[in-house]
Amino acid sequence: MSQKFINSHAVVYKKFGDPRKVLELDTLKIPAEPEKEQCLIEWLASPVNPLDINRVEGNYAFREEPPVIGGTEGVGRVVKAGPNSRFRAGDHVTVFSATTPFWAEYGVIDDDELVKVDNRIPVELAATLMINPPTAWLMLNDYVKLEKGDYVIQNAANSGVGRNVIEMCKAFGYKSINIVRNRDNIDILKTDLWKIGADHVFTEEEFKEGSRKFLKSINARPKLALNGVGGKSALQISSVLEKGGTCITYGGMSKKAHEFTTSALVFNDIIARGISVGMWARQEGNLDAWNHCMQEVQKLAVSGKITAIPMEKVALSDFKKAINRSYDDRTVKQLLIMGGKNATSSRL
Amino acid sequence: MSQKFINSHAVVYKKFGDPRKVLELDTLKIPAEPEKEQCLIEWLASPVNPLDINRVEGNYAFREEPPVIGGTEGVGRVVKAGPNSRFRAGDHVTVFSATTPFWAEYGVIDDDELVKVDNRIPVELAATLMINPPTAWLMLNDYVKLEKGDYVIQNAANSGVGRNVIEMCKAFGYKSINIVRNRDNIDILKTDLWKIGADHVFTEEEFKEGSRKFLKSINARPKLALNGVGGKSALQISSVLEKGGTCITYGGMSKKAHEFTTSALVFNDIIARGISVGMWARQEGNLDAWNHCMQEVQKLAVSGKITAIPMEKVALSDFKKAINRSYDDRTVKQLLIMGGKNATSSRL
Structure with a gap:
């Protein structure tokens, strides 16, 4: 035959x-x-x-x-x-x-x-479902122990990963501080991100100008910074971390090297690292954790908590x-x- | 009285x-x-x-x-x-x-x-004795498990910390790759660093030009990078680390932010962190480790292994x-x- x-x-x-x-x-x-x-x-x-x-x-x-x-x-x-x-x-x-x-x-x-x-x-x-949502999920679950009410800061907040981070922070009870590049119709974008659960949205310029006042108003520092941009934007979000905080890089949209200040690294004791979800999943010993991550991501997707x-x-x-x-x-x-x-x- | x-x-x-x-x-x-x-x-x-x-x-x-x-x-x-x-x-x-x-x-x-x-x-x-030698000692002992023959790369190799790193690598059986800024009489400086135990010494330009060939010749990658400079120099030494390697920043002589590539953070999974020895020693739970560090540093000083x-x-x-x-x-x-x-x- x-x-x-x-x-x-x-x-x-x-x-x-x-x-x-x-x-x-x-x-x-x-x-x-x-x-x-x-x-x-x-x-x-x-x-x-x-x-x-x-x-x-x-x-x-x-x-x-x-x-x-x-x-x-x-x-x-x-x-x-x-x-x-x-x-x-x-x-x-x-x-x-x-x-x-x-x-x-x-x-x-x-x-x-x-x-x-x-x-x-x-x-x-x-x-x-296989790249952005697990990237967001692993960054929020696998590096820093977060409690309800803790702050997470991110740039590229309107990217695929960024939006999943906003939705997952909402689902897990964390507060998200979201930085986006300025653009025409920035208010439409902000409204869009608020709708999916963003707690705070700033353009890079707004955050540069007002971060001191804002951080004073919330009386807290983020424990985790998520960086998909690089360059000075990495510096911006990693500089406001609480002592010993972690900055995780998952992309470099600006095509510039990721910058961190001496003060953040040496005196604020931050840890900067990176994640590639493909490599993470294939790393020896990570298979069970990866399957668990994908189960959780699918639950969030079925319940409409991520979109x-x-x-x-x-x-x-x-x-x-x-x-x-x-x-x-x-x-x-x-x-x-x-x-x-x-x-x-x-x-x- | x-x-x-x-x-x-x-x-x-x-x-x-x-x-x-x-x-x-x-x-x-x-x-x-x-x-x-x-x-x-x-x-x-x-x-x-x-x-x-x-x-x-x-x-x-x-x-x-x-x-x-x-x-x-x-x-x-x-x-x-x-x-x-x-x-x-x-x-x-x-x-x-x-x-x-x-x-x-x-x-x-x-x-x-x-x-x-x-x-x-x-x-x-x-x-x-209280700043540079313990900074070098802690960076070599407290972050990455090094074995005899392992490579350590550093910039600012002629600084106080840098020279202690060279001497301690020699004392512990690690191989040091040392980057210095170019200057008049560079050969005198190189000879000086070789004398105190440096295995390899390059100017930034020499290493930029020849790192690929050099790394091939030693058939190894450093596990640890020690950064006292910042800017592109941090990028240079952190980019040649082995997968999962660590870059520790202890200073920022260039007064520029420390740069790391997307490739190093995301795909090579490096960890970038920093140390201030004063803060380290005063951190809760570190007192015994600090006393041990200073005992070891004094032993090295008495025996002439650091100068x-x-x-x-x-x-x-x-x-x-x-x-x-x-x-x-x-x-x-x-x-x-x-x-x-x-x-x-x-x-x-």
């Missing part, structure tokens, strides 16, 4: 380069019958992350040689489970791997690599539009929709 | 300001008979540290309101011990306190505050010369000699 295949569109790159130039739509043949412990997956959605851009450019720490299918996180639905698979048709799943080909209509994946995603979680959030960031949905066949927009306007995340029924723009 | 006094010259400041202007020689009356648990001390020598300058300027973290006698570390000899004192005349002693008046000929100090210094330790080293940095001795009465020179040429430490017999320049 000859093996059957199905056609799957996929966004691939055959050499490193500018994603706007080197990414192309290809058609791949996918085995229609998964083996014993495999599943045939129909991919539903996958975001365009900065990480994806870096990977295509060849600038990411882990360089996977092309040809490669794009995408680093997403969600799919099991179309057909192999005879010994622990999954069922209809299950929502994701994959935790740096090299999973999400930007495609279909894929056959080993059970080992699949993670069950609660079907009640909205697709937009399910597609972005997806604003996203623009684009059909897989229109991927160029999503890639271009992710350069033009980084405030709205681009989400590729691949699901068989929605893979072409005419159907969205 | 009326109390007897002795006259003691002292270098004092009566208001904060430029030390070259506000420091002046005064004559104080010191009780000639120490009480039960006190000692009359003849101060022998005290260095001019950057910390002293900052204190006089009013720029140090702990602001003690003038009038104040200068100096933050030094060594003295017990002239007369009180009836219940645990010290004997002739004992060498120092004081561990941020507010001890070292820049004077005589003082009466409570036993509680006095620390015995082994009389075999040369006066230059004894006078500079004093190059010093220029200046009589107390010539203090202005020492203060001015500490601005003009920071490569040679200024040591004030106060001992009754040497307090005036004509006797030096």
Whole structure:
């Protein structure tokens, strides 16, 4: 009996380069019958992350040689489970791997690599569940012992991680102090962040000007600073920590080195460290803690305590539009929709 | 019976300001008979540290309101011990306190505050034993578990702390990689550092150019980076750490914020922290560890495994010369000699 295949569109790159130039739509043949412990997956959605851009450019720490299918996180639905698979048709799943080909209509994946995603979680959030929410969760749970009412300060408060931090602080009873870059319509952004649970929102300039007065008014110092920006912004949030506080870096959007003052390090005894959730999860001895983290994140997602960031949905066949927009306007995340029924723009 | 006094010259400041202007020689009356648990001390020598300058300027973290006698570390000899004192005349002693008046000929100090210094330790080293050597010792012993043959990298390798780090690495069997600023006669400096036990010495430019090749040649990465400079120099030494390595900041000579890359923090999982030995020693629960540290430092000093940095001795009465020179040429430490017999320049 000859093996059957199905056609799957996929966004691939055959050499490193500018994603706007080197990414192309290809058609791949996918085995229609998964083996014993495999599943045939129909991919539903996958975001365009900065990480994806870096990977295509060849600038990411882990360089996977092309040809490669794009995408680093997403969600799919099991179309057909192999005879010994622990999954069922209809299950929502994701994959935790740096090299999973999400930007495609279909894929056959080993059970080992699949993670069950609660079907009640909205697709937009399910597609972005494996990087930002666990980053936020681990930073709030794994470094500093926080009590209800304690303060957490962060920059990049409107980023995916930033918004999850706001929502989780709200859920856990911590107070969040949120720094954002100034922009047109800053009041709309502030209102948006207040709505999802932010306690305090400042532009960098407002905080520079008013931090002394503000800290006096709350009569407390944050124990934890979360830094996704770098440069002077890292200095700003780490300088107001309480003695012995911790600053965790998870990104460097400013593309500048992270700055800390002598006073913060030497006299205020702060600890500066970093987290890459992918590396954290794969670190020896962290597997149980990682599974626990993902369970907690899914609970928060099911109960609506964390939500997806604003996203623009684009059909897989229109991927160029999503890639271009992710350069033009980084405030709205681009989400590729691949699901068989929605893979072409005419159907969205 | 009326109390007897002795006259003691002292270098004092009566208001904060430029030390070259506000420091002046005064004559104080010191009780000639120490009480039960006190000692009359003849101060022998005290260095001019950057910390002293900052204190006089009013720029140090702990602001003690003038009038104040200068100096933050030094060594003295017990002239007369009180009836219940645990010290004997002739004992060498120092004081561990941020507010001890070292820049004077005589003082009466409570036993509680006095620390015995082994009389075999040369006066230059004894006078500079309480800040730099324990800073170096704690950084090498208290943060990272080092094994013989492990690499330690540092900047400011020619500073007081830097030279102690070199000597202690040698004594403990660690390999030191030492970065210095380029200067005239760099070869003389390199030879000097090799002589006291440096394994590798580079200028910042040499290390920038050749670090990749060098690290390949030793086939290892340092576990520990020691930073007394800040700015890009912190970035340089922290970027070559092994995964999970630690960078400890003890000073910021460049007066620039300390920089760390996203890659070092996020993907190489380094930890950046700081130490102030004064605060460390006074931290709750650290007293036994501090005493142990000082015992070990004294052993190293007695056996000649750590040595004093190059010093220029200046009589107390010539203090202005020492203060001015500490601005003009920071490569040679200024040591004030106060001992009754040497307090005036004509006797030096």
